[in-house]
Amino acid sequence: MEFSLDIFIEQFARTFTFWWVILPSIFLGLVVGAIPGFSAANTIIILLPLTLAMDPETGLTFMIALYASSRMGAGIPAILVNIPGTAGAAATPLDGYPMARQGKAQQALAISFVSSVLGGLLTTIVALLAMPWLSQVAYYLHSVEMIVIMIFGISLIATIAARDTLKGLIAGFFGLMIGYVGADVVYEAPRGTFGFLELYDGVPLIPALVGLFAVSEAFAVIEGESILTQRGRELMQKGGWGGTIDGLRETLKRWWHVVWTSMIGLVIGVVPGAGAAIASFVAYQQSRTFSKTPELYGTGHIEGLIAPEAANNGVTSGTLIPLLVIGVPGGATAAIMAVVLQYHGVTVGPDLFMNSPELAYGPFTAMAVTYALMMLTVLPLARYMSNITVVSTVYMAPIIIAFTLVGAFVPREYTFDMYLALGFGVIGYIARKTGYHVAAILIGVILGPLLEQYFLRALRIAQGDVMVVFSSTIGNILWAMLLLSIIFPYLMEARRRKARDRDATA
Amino acid sequence: MSKSDSSFSRRGLLKGAGAAAGFGALSTLPFRAAFAAGFPERNINVYVPTREGGGADRNLRAFTGVWKKYLNTNFEPTFYPGAAGRVGYETYMGKAAADCHDLIFGNMGPEVLNWVVKEPTFPLDAYFYFAQVDADPAVMFVSDKSKMQTVDDVVAEGKKRTLSCATSRLAHPASLGTLALGAKTGASFNLVPLSGGRNTRAGVTTGEVDFGCLPASSVIAQTNLKVIALFEPKNTMPDLMPDAVIVNDHFGMDLPPLVAGARAFGIKKEAADKYPDRYDMLVSSLEKVFPDPEYKEAVIKTKAPWELIGYGDRKACAEYVENITRIGTEYKSLLTGKS
Numbered sequence: 001m002e003f004s005l006d007i008f009i010e011q012f013a014r015t016f017t018f019w020w021v022i023l024p025s026i027f028l029g030l031v032v033g034a035i036p037g038f039s040a041a042n043t044i045i046i047l048l049p050l051t052l053a054m055d056p057e058t059g060l061t062f063m064i065a066l067y068a069s070s071r072m073g074a075g076i077p078a079i080l081v082n083i084p085g086t087a088g089a090a091a092t093p094l095d096g097y098p099m100a101r102q103g104k105a106q107q108a109l110a111i112s113f114v115s116s117v118l119g120g121l122l123t124t125i126v127a128l129l130a131m132p133w134l135s136q137v138a139y140y141l142h143s144v145e146m147i148v149i150m151i152f153g154i155s156l157i158a159t160i161a162a163r164d165t166l167k168g169l170i171a172g173f174f175g176l177m178i179g180y181v182g183a184d185v186v187y188e189a190p191r192g193t194f195g196f197l198e199l200y201d202g203v204p205l206i207p208a209l210v211g212l213f214a215v216s217e218a219f220a221v222i223e224g225e226s227i228l229t230q231r232g233r234e235l236m237q238k239g240g241w242g243g244t245i246d247g248l249r250e251t252l253k254r255w256w257h258v259v260w261t262s263m264i265g266l267v268i269g270v271v272p273g274a275g276a277a278i279a280s281f282v283a284y285q286q287s288r289t290f291s292k293t294p295e296l297y298g299t300g301h302i303e304g305l306i307a308p309e310a311a312n313n314g315v316t317s318g319t320l321i322p323l324l325v326i327g328v329p330g331g332a333t334a335a336i337m338a339v340v341l342q343y344h345g346v347t348v349g350p351d352l353f354m355n356s357p358e359l360a361y362g363p364f365t366a367m368a369v370t371y372a373l374m375m376l377t378v379l380p381l382a383r384y385m386s387n388i389t390v391v392s393t394v395y396m397a398p399i400i401i402a403f404t405l406v407g408a409f410v411p412r413e414y415t416f417d418m419y420l421a422l423g424f425g426v427i428g429y430i431a432r433k434t435g436y437h438v439a440a441i442l443i444g445v446i447l448g449p450l451l452e453q454y455f456l457r458a459l460r461i462a463q464g465d466v467m468v469v470f471s472s473t474i475g476n477i478l479w480a481m482l483l484l485s486i487i488f489p490y491l492m493e494a495r496r497r498k499a500r501d502r503d504a505t506a
Numbered sequence: 507m508s509k510s511d512s513s514f515s516r517r518g519l520l521k522g523a524g525a526a527a528g529f530g531a532l533s534t535l536p537f538r539a540a541f542a543a544g545f546p547e548r549n550i551n552v553y554v555p556t557r558e559g560g561g562a563d564r565n566l567r568a569f570t571g572v573w574k575k576y577l578n579t580n581f582e583p584t585f586y587p588g589a590a591g592r593v594g595y596e597t598y599m600g601k602a603a604a605d606c607h608d609l610i611f612g613n614m615g616p617e618v619l620n621w622v623v624k625e626p627t628f629p630l631d632a633y634f635y636f637a638q639v640d641a642d643p644a645v646m647f648v649s650d651k652s653k654m655q656t657v658d659d660v661v662a663e664g665k666k667r668t669l670s671c672a673t674s675r676l677a678h679p680a681s682l683g684t685l686a687l688g689a690k691t692g693a694s695f696n697l698v699p700l701s702g703g704r705n706t707r708a709g710v711t712t713g714e715v716d717f718g719c720l721p722a723s724s725v726i727a728q729t730n731l732k733v734i735a736l737f738e739p740k741n742t743m744p745d746l747m748p749d750a751v752i753v754n755d756h757f758g759m760d761l762p763p764l765v766a767g768a769r770a771f772g773i774k775k776e777a778a779d780k781y782p783d784r785y786d787m788l789v790s791s792l793e794k795v796f797p798d799p800e801y802k803e804a805v806i807k808t809k810a811p812w813e814l815i816g817y818g819d820r821k822a823c824a825e826y827v828e829n830i831t832r833i834g835t836e837y838k839s840l841l842t843g844k845s
Contacts, residue, residue, distance in 0.1 A: 142714040183590075185701060186676070188675070198593075200589040200593045201588035201593065326730060327728050328704075328707065328708040329704065336559055339559045339564070342727065460670075460699075461696070
């Protein structure tokens with residue numbers, strides 16, 4: 001599994017010859033990523049007969065291009081109409097949508113595209129170079145450590161609650177409560193399902209996501225003529241390429257931010273079963289913690305958009321590492337890829353690097369080429385895509401509701417899920433009107449079940465000893481970092497206040 | 507792999523798309539003719555109480571890919587993995603039509619154990635299995651990095667400390683076998699359900715748990731895992747599981763064969779009683795699949811061992827269900843954590 005520069009260069013050049021697979025896959029991925037309910041994983045399943053008809057290398061290139069571009073595609077509706085295409089983009093609207101409302105949709109899309117591409121490219125290269133070491137992460141981050149990582153993400157609720165502590169915490173705990181609906185992971189005992197079989201697997205994520213964000217947004221925007229503010233409308237009338245260039249420049253100026261937030265995504269991606277939703281919330285929380293202007297987060301702050309987008313694209317290459325190196329898929333899409341490879345008689349694992357280096361290194365070079373081609377093909381579209389924000393709410397609201405209801409139906413094909421999305425829409429609308437933050441509810445819904453799963457697993461392994469959460473060295477280091485990241489903003493604020501007082505008295 | 511090897515090229519893509527469009531238009535014609543002749547009047551819906559992409563999915567696709575030729579219709583699987591498959595069964599019994607067009611394709615072992623642990627909302631004799639398609643034995647396995655490389659190592663270590671054992675779910679034939687081995691030898695095993703084969707293999711591979719238990723086919727495909735014990739009277743795949751000992755022989759036990767993967771088609775009793783001719787047609791057409799070389803080819807292509815494939819009729823299925831229910835009842839307290 002030693003990295004060989006010759007093999008990499010040869011493989012990279014070879015991957016470019018698959019441009020005819022990559023380009024259509026990019027646009028397909030953008031579309032399926034942008035439609036809630038669709039994802040790379042279920043698209044690959046739908047297209048399985050086509051994928052199985054390809055030779056393994058072509059099939060793998062197709063799946064990788066689709067995977068990477070769908071990740072980027074999920075951010076587009078999150079920014080333009082407050083609908084995250086997948087759970088991995090759930091943190092994107094926090095700052096992306098306010099930018100769109102301010103008439104900066106083009107700039108926001110450009111920032112999302114550039115940070116996705118740079119984050120994706122960088123982590124792909126790092127993944128390739130550091131594969132032997134990164135693959136070891138899965139051996140050290142077990143349930144105990146994942147509990148702390150989950151709490152990193154969940155602590156974002158406290159951040160959101162900072163503006164109105166009581167309401168923020170109520171919203172967060174309400175989300176966590178919803179997250180625990182369903183059968184428990186040990187004894188499969190149903191809890192809070194009210195007898196609905198459809199809730200035995202827990203509250204389905206996509207209906208909750210689109211209901212809380214999109215349906216409630218549709219209810220809210222119909223009260224006005226446009227989603228844009230007055231100033232936003234003026235800005236949108238200017239047109240031109242200014243927003244794209246500005247977005248490109250602003251992202252490149254914050255290159256270091258892209259680097260470290262995408263690395264968070266890469267490391268979390270390597271852990272089997274973690275994923276883009278966790279990575280984007282953790283990256284957002286960390287970005288805000290160490291920001292000089294934390295008060296701007298949630299108002300359309302550039303760094304608040306860069307962090308989740310760079311992180312969720314970092315996850316993409318991360319999930320491939322355990323699949324290829326130790327034969328354990330890092331996520332749902334990687335698991336489907338394993339099925340396709342197995343069908344072709346390819347067994348993933350260390351031997352793959354010796355037996356079929358083109359298949360072992362191929363996914364990474366395919367990902368790098370995909371990201372490079374996306375920069376050229378998708379970035380220019382930001383200008384045109386941003387025009388969606390000028391559509392009158394008379395048309396926008398019903399389109400949003402129609403799309404989201406279809407999206408809610410697609411993953412499980414239950415009519416129940418459409419009603420659920422509408423129910424969450426009403427909850428979201430009431431929350432908006434009464435000053436409760438829907439993002440805080442959603443964090444609970446997304447991360448709550450995962451936290452519970454890791455916690456129960458750790459408890460089960462430790463035979464009920466609660467102190468297991470402090471039983472690992474890495475876990476304890478993570479606990480210390482968590483504590484630090486929680487108190488750091490208060491220390492910084494105290495320091496700033498002291499400086500202000502000093503200046504005032506001087 | 508050279509480019510010339512590729513079965514899918516730019517030109518191929520265009521040709522394939524054209525052919526697919528033409529075939530799609532033409533392919534409806536014979537089906538319509540068949541529909542007009544009687545059963546089946548439409549596609550057969552198959553309720554699958556597990557996730558897509560797993561062993562059951564792979565098995566079902568290989569089987570129905572050939573069965574459709576004999577039944578002259580297509581099969582439409584829908585997956586309901588919730589609550590250890592319980593959602594799939596409840597949905598099937600609640601929503602499926604009782605006209606022989608709706609079947610369930612489940613893994614009899616773990617799913618029957620569900621009913622031992624917690625009774626369903628429907629009467630258990632309201633459906634029955636009529637065709638078992640494989641028999642995948644329950645095994646114990648370790649990571650190749652583990653200090654324990656044999657079942658004797660595991661038992662010896664289990665006598666010193668409680669070992670964690672990953673399983674896809676508590677109520678599973680493989681879990682039963684592991685608990686029975688612990689009870690017999692005095693070793694202490696703590697079952698950790700990790701929801702599905704993928705997570706179970708990951709738990710063992712990454713060292714979070716000490717060892718695991720699953721159906722054999724899902725373990726032997728992963729080269730860094732080693733099968734160390736088998737809950738079957740005979741090792742039918744010695745090449746793939748060279749280090750697996752027969753638990754009954756090795757430890758002097760008399761456990762019945764614990765077939766952890768016993769995938770089978772089931773049907774509502776009402777449907778079979780109301781339409782016996784349709785039911786007979788399902789069975790007679792299904793039986794033609796097993797000797798068909800095309801089926802063997804399809805199974806081998808999915809990398810599933812052909813040795814595990816075999817037909818079990820309604821009677822054989824009933825015997826299996828009765829057997830696994832008896833063992834499950836015996837170990838119910840261990841499976842529910844109420845021991």
